[in-house]
Amino acid sequence: MTTRIILFVLLSFSWLVAQAPTGTEIINRVTEIMSPENSYSTGTQTIITSSGKERVFEFESWAAEKGKSTLTRYTKPAAIRGQAFLMLNNADDIWSYFPRTKRVRKLASHAKKQKMQGSDFTYEDMGGGDVFQTKFKSTLLAEETRDGELVWKVELLGITEQDPPYPKIILWARQSDYFPIALDYYDDNGFNSKSLLLSDIQMIEDYPTAMAMVMTDNNERSSTTMRTLEVTYAWEPPEGFFSERNLKK
Amino acid sequence: MKIWGIILVLPCLLWAQPEFYGYFESEADILQLGSERYSFGYNKFRLDVEARPNDNILIGASLNAQQYWGKTNWNIFDFIPNKQDMVMYYYLPDTLLLDNVYMKISFPLIDVTLGRQQISPGVAYAWNPTDIFNHKTLMDPSYEQPGVDVIRLDLPLGDRSTAISIIEPGDDIESSTMQLVLKGGLGSFDFGITVVKQYAPTNETPILGDPYIEERDLVGGSVIGELFGWGVWTEIAHSTLNTTYFPPWSSIAYPLPRDPFTEYILGLDHTFDNSFYLLAEFLHNEDGKKDISDLTLTDYLASLGGGTHSLMQDYAFLYAMHPTFDYVSLSALVIANFNDNSGTFAPQLEWNVFQNTNISLQSSLFWGDDDTEFGLQDWGLRLRVRSDF
Numbered sequence: 187m188t189t190r191i192i193l194f195v196l197l198s199f200s201w202l203v204a205q206a207p208t209g210t211e212i213i214n215r216v217t218e219i220m221s222p223e224n225s226y227s228t229g230t231q232t233i234i235t236s237s238g239k240e241r242v243f244e245f246e247s248w249a250a251e252k253g254k255s256t257l258t259r260y261t262k263p264a265a266i267r268g269q270a271f272l273m274l275n276n277a278d279d280i281w282s283y284f285p286r287t288k289r290v291r292k293l294a295s296h297a298k299k300q301k302m303q304g305s306d307f308t309y310e311d312m313g314g315g316d317v318f319q320t321k322f323k324s325t326l327l328a329e330e331t332r333d334g335e336l337v338w339k340v341e342l343l344g345i346t347e348q349d350p351p352y353p354k355i356i357l358w359a360r361q362s363d364y365f366p367i368a369l370d371y372y373d374d375n376g377f378n379s380k381s382l383l384l385s386d387i388q389m390i391e392d393y394p395t396a397m398a399m400v401m402t403d404n405n406e407r408s409s410t411t412m413r414t415l416e417v418t419y420a421w422e423p424p425e426g427f428f429s430e431r432n433l434k435k
Numbered sequence: 436m437k438i439w440g441i442i443l444v445l446p447c448l449l450w451a452q453p454e455f456y457g458y459f460e461s462e463a464d465i466l467q468l469g470s471e472r473y474s475f476g477y478n479k480f481r482l483d484v485e486a487r488p489n490d491n492i493l494i495g496a497s498l499n500a501q502q503y504w505g506k507t508n509w510n511i512f513d514f515i516p517n518k519q520d521m522v523m524y525y526y527l528p529d530t531l532l533l534d535n536v537y538m539k540i541s542f543p544l545i546d547v548t549l550g551r552q553q554i555s556p557g558v559a560y561a562w563n564p565t566d567i568f569n570h571k572t573l574m575d576p577s578y579e580q581p582g583v584d585v586i587r588l589d590l591p592l593g594d595r596s597t598a599i600s601i602i603e604p605g606d607d608i609e610s611s612t613m614q615l616v617l618k619g620g621l622g623s624f625d626f627g628i629t630v631v632k633q634y635a636p637t638n639e640t641p642i643l644g645d646p647y648i649e650e651r652d653l654v655g656g657s658v659i660g661e662l663f664g665w666g667v668w669t670e671i672a673h674s675t676l677n678t679t680y681f682p683p684w685s686s687i688a689y690p691l692p693r694d695p696f697t698e699y700i701l702g703l704d705h706t707f708d709n710s711f712y713l714l715a716e717f718l719h720n721e722d723g724k725k726d727i728s729d730l731t732l733t734d735y736l737a738s739l740g741g742g743t744h745s746l747m748q749d750y751a752f753l754y755a756m757h758p759t760f761d762y763v764s765l766s767a768l769v770i771a772n773f774n775d776n777s778g779t780f781a782p783q784l785e786w787n788v789f790q791n792t793n794i795s796l797q798s799s800l801f802w803g804d805d806d807t808e809f810g811l812q813d814w815g816l817r818l819r820v821r822s823d824f
Contacts, residue, residue: 235761241790267823277496288553289555289556291558291659292660294704294705296621300706304787408761426594428594429591431546431591
């Protein structure tokens with residue numbers, strides 16, 4: 187009897203696996219829907235520290251080539267107004283512009299590990315493109331229900347030679363449209379150092395779009411909410427838009 | 436002239452629905468200099484105005500109002516070893532200054548910026564050998580620089596290549612200063628090539644109070660990029676100076692011979708996984724003296740007045756910063772003069788106390804013998820409050 191049950195469970199599991207897409211297929215779909223060709227958006231970034239202090243930033247952001255090229259310019263608060271960051275080649279090349287000194291400077295790629303204006307997002311977290319596809323190996327762990335949605339739970343293990351931003355990420359993507367609703371980031375010690383929740387998902391010009399993203403730093407007990415105020419995927423970058431010339435405008 | 440400039444520019448700015456921003460900054464300092472302790476500081480109000488009448492035009496202006504307090508009358512010789520018995524006072528008057536006033540016109544193929552504007556050539560942090568327009572303060576190298584009256588042309592040659600021409604007009608073409616920069620990129624590196632022809636009449640050194648003309652031909656370059664995960668850069672300049680002295684007792688101009696010299700910077704930086712940031716630069720300046728016994732009064736005055744990038748030849752600059760607490764960062768800088776074995780160590784606390792408001796406290800501890808560049812001073816304390824709007 188026991189043997190039959192084990193056999194039944196094994197057969198059921200293999201049937202389930204046969205029906206479910208692989209981790210790689212899920213991540214390919216996630217990358218596809220998360221990477222519209224071009225975009226323009228405005229948003230706010232609200233940082234709440236562990237002691238409850240709040241700072242609010244506003245920014246404009248442009249992206250092209252499925253997130254491979256991005257330009258972000260802060261519009262508020264006054265202290266950093268006009269600061270801009272140009273990231274090309276999936277943030278492998280970064281230039282910063284500081285209006286107070288009118289200086290454009292190329293930053294080494296370690297800068298992408300810095301916190302964006304002290305927030306819980308790094309510049310690398312904001313980079314789009316095909317990072318999940320090229321820097322991680324994906325494995326489907328399970329099917330689950332999360333926040334009332336059927337989701338795929340996928341493990342992404344960093345490929346060391348590709349310099350992944352994190353050694354491991356666990357991602358939950360909706361089965362209905364493959365849109366990710368949560369990510370847990372792990373550090374070298376295997377600790378879940380940061381968690382990202384995506385919510386208020388709206389269909390904007392055929393792309394599901396998270397209007398709110400909350401990143402929580404589980405070490406520092408701080409959180410940052412990125413709220414999209416305006417977004418369009420119909421924006422077309424003029425020639426030479428992602429350049430030093432435009433960074434200074 | 437400045438008043439007329441303001442009268443003409445301000446109505447245009449108001450018509451173009453300008454944006455106003457700026458900051459108020461207050462600083463209090465204490466400096467222990469031998470047996471004397473001085474207190475001084477300033478209150479500064481800066482108003483920046485920008486207007487964009489259309490997508491192709493940017494008009495900007497900056498107004499600085501700065502009021503000094505405490506000790507405002509400084510004897511320059513207090514900062515020159517073994518010359519404290521001499522007296523030459525430098526007074527810091529309260530100022531109301533139109534620091535920038537410019538218009539940037541963006542044509543499809545070129546940007547033209549006319550007027551007084553901030554120029555920031557070079558890739559290095561503490562010193563910029565290719566910068567002939569600014570003199571950085573080593574204790575605060577990233578502080579904004581005053582505007583320069585120039586015509587600037589930026590000609591994009593591709594996404595990562597630009598040709599820049601900066602012209603500071605003189606009375607005629609021969610007495611104008613021109614800088615040409617060609618910037619480009621390859622892989623994870625950016626490159627720059629610089630050629631300068633500078634014409635600088637001055638009443639300052641080498642002989643106090645008497646006029647002289649300095650012509651400089653400079654050829655330089657820079658590279659910035661990444662090696663083994665570290666940011667790396669170098670900036671180099673080779674200068675040939677032709678100095679002509681006009682003594683008041685003669686109608687004959689005397690050439691003052693000076694050897695050509697090379698300056699270069701080697702720099703690197705890195706942000707570690709725990710957000711600790713480290714920056715280091717090394718400066719070699721052949722224009723400086725290698726031995727303390729070779730220093731002359733002229734060398735000190737040229738260095739204090741910003742005529743040279745450094746007093747002596749070999750220096751290191753180190754900066755380390757860590758965002759230790761919520762909106763509080765701890766940092767320290769070290770400046771070392773390898774030729775006279777003097778230097779300074781300056782730890783700093785910076786607190787973003789409210790949104791747009793920062794308080795910083797920096798102390799400076801100097802080392803070296805009393806006749807050295809930094810050893811002349813003992814210690815200093817600086818408290819700065821700044822609120823942006």
